[in-house]
Amino acid sequence: MRSYIKVLSMCFFGLILFVPIALADNSVKRVGGNSRYGTAVEISKQTYSTASTAVIVSGNAYADAIVAAPLAYQKNAPLLYTTTDKLSYETKTRLKDMRTKNVIIVGGTPVVSSNTANQIKRMGISIKRIAGSNRFETSARVAKAMTAPSKVIILNGFLYEDAPAIIPYAAKNGFPILFTNKTYINSATTAVIKDKKIRSSIIVGSTKSISNSVNKKLPSPTRISGSNRYELAANIVQKLNLSTSKVYVSNGYSYSDAIVGALLAAMNKQSLIVTDGQNLSVGTRKIIGSENASNFTVIGTPPAISTKVFNQLKNPVVGETIFIDPGHGDQDSGAVANGLLEKEINLDIAKRVNMKLNASGALSVMSRSNDTFYSLQERVSKAASTQADLFISIHGNANDSSSPNGSETFYDTTYQATKSKRLADQIQPKLATYLKTRNRGVKRAGFYVIKYSRMPSVLVETAFITNSSDASKLKQSVYKDKAAQAIYDGTVSYYK
Ligand SMILES: [Zn+2]
Structure with missing residues (x-):
């Protein structure tokens, strides 16, 4: 009996000693589909089995997708993409599977056509469309549709590269994203800031994206910048003290993947960083090292995030x-x-x-x-x-x-x-x-x-x-x- 216990306890200690060694690589998981539409669907599956409301934007209208992400979060709705003239097959199937009753379309008919909207209606789904005559107006209307924001995020409406990493923070806190031109603020943006009695703002991007001349038109602005998109994402994580216990990683140029990935990060109260899809960028390595991050979810399939990058994230020397x-x-x-x-x-x-x-x-x-x-x-x-x-x-x-x-x-x-x-x-x-x-x-x-x-x-x-x-x-x-x-x-x- 004694020897039996001894053998048993030895096995037990053997297990304890063995397990940490077996789990010593960083944890890396991939979420992606065969296309941007498929990737958005796969991401929605990470959070939802059913969803009474879904937000739909054009898979090519990044500006609309960026402002739609905090709205989707607030409505507890997945963000899905469609092609302009016809509801994408993957998206249609997903709406059925989630038993969705309401769809909010963000963007005008030039990006999500009436035909596409009618297709959704014929599925017995009611539709609400939020759109302006340009991206500035659309962002202002989305902001109007959001509940009691105290702060806004200001991005250059034509530079999508600055957007992905701020989305988790904006969404989680209910802060709308508003667009500006590089050197002047559109009247739609200033109007909504006034209407919503916004007290403070965060400008995201360097002065190459948004010049200092816009500061005076904004309520107590602060700026987060970086010398490139990778560094900007890292600085956002650091300055806003976002959680990195699980880090979402997207290609810094694949905006469609990055936006839905950022929403997933928000749902999990985590951060998103962007990188070069073929080789981890220096800025990305640095933030991984300084945060001691070891648990990653990569967004999108190769080549958006290559197997090489996947393996780099897995390697425990990453960022050291x-x-x-x-x-x-x-x-x-x-x-x-x-x-x-x-x-x-x-x-x-x-x-x-x-x-x-x-x-x-x-x-x-x-x-x-x-x-x-x-x-x-x-x-x-x-x-x-x-x-x-x-x-x-x-x-x-x-x-x-x-x-x-x-x-x-x-x-x-x-x-x-x-x-x-x-x-x-x-x-x-x-x-x-x-x-x-x-x-x-x-x-x-x-x-x-x-x-x-x-x-x-x-x-x-x-x-x-x-x-x-x-x-x-x-x-x-x-x-x-x-x-x-x-x-x-x-x-x-x-x-x-
Ligand atoms: Zn020597």
Whole structure:
């Protein structure tokens, strides 16, 4: 009996130990359909099984969709797209499935035709249309239809790129989105601000989108801007302190996906960030890193968000700033033996690590990317100023005798002793295994760069330049790549 309990409890502890390792990748889920219409339908399924009211806009009228999103939220209604002249098949099916009784069409007949409206009516659904003669009037009329807003969001009516990330905040708080021209505010916009007794406003976008001349026409305006759409989205999340426990990610150019994705984010009280669909943008990586985000829902199917981006989000190094320090440089060659200059080997391997990390969604920074000399102190302060999360110094080993050989990894205990050792413990065995070198183990040493760097830091001695067998490996690209792969894989498992 006792042994039975012992076995059982061992199994139990085994499970506890095993599960976190198995779940160590970031969580990434994809929601999308075969078209913008299908994607809106799939998104509606995330929130609704039935919906008495739905909001419908043209799949090509982004301005209408942007202002319709906060309205849809307030009406507890999904936002669906249609083609102009005919109700899209996916949307029609979805309206039936949700047993929808009321549809609010946002946009005039040039974008959602009377024929389309009649098709909806023939399904036994009653219709209300909110439209003006232009996008400014439509946005003002949607704002009028919203309940007691205290604040408004101001966007350039012709630049959709500024809109997606603000939608979750606008929707959740019941703030209408109103449009302006770049240098002057349309009278429809100022009229609704007055009618609704709006007391404050947020201008979204840089002065390239909306110039400062519009400020004086707005009630106590504040501005959120960014140098590009990715950074703007990140700044919105940060400045408005939006939740990132689950982050929605959309292509910054696929407005139709981004708008319905933003509404889904709002429904879940979360944020939406936008990115390049082929490779995570720098601004996106930064916000992921600073928020420590690890749970993502991507909006849309490839190519809107590629498998590469999906996998970058999944990788636990995503958004981490990793400082790669190839030892020596210029007049300081490091070890010289067997026809090798250590500085060249270090740089070659470091460049490969840098490439692997960048391809995985990390933000890697190199102390040097060419044959330049920097002092040890300069390397440490550069890592500090880039606010690096990890410091990895790459060296080749040397000895007066040609017999010592193998790989070893050093850490120091001045700062971050535990984490530095953990990183060394992850890199070192992989290095020896991949390079088929002698495993000299993880060691403690107060080398300057790892002693004075305040983030977790290690110094990797890939192999001995002074040993002919080790050196013959360091001469080959395939082994230099293996060394880089070991450092990269060790870094990834450190984050797991
Ligand atoms: Zn060295």
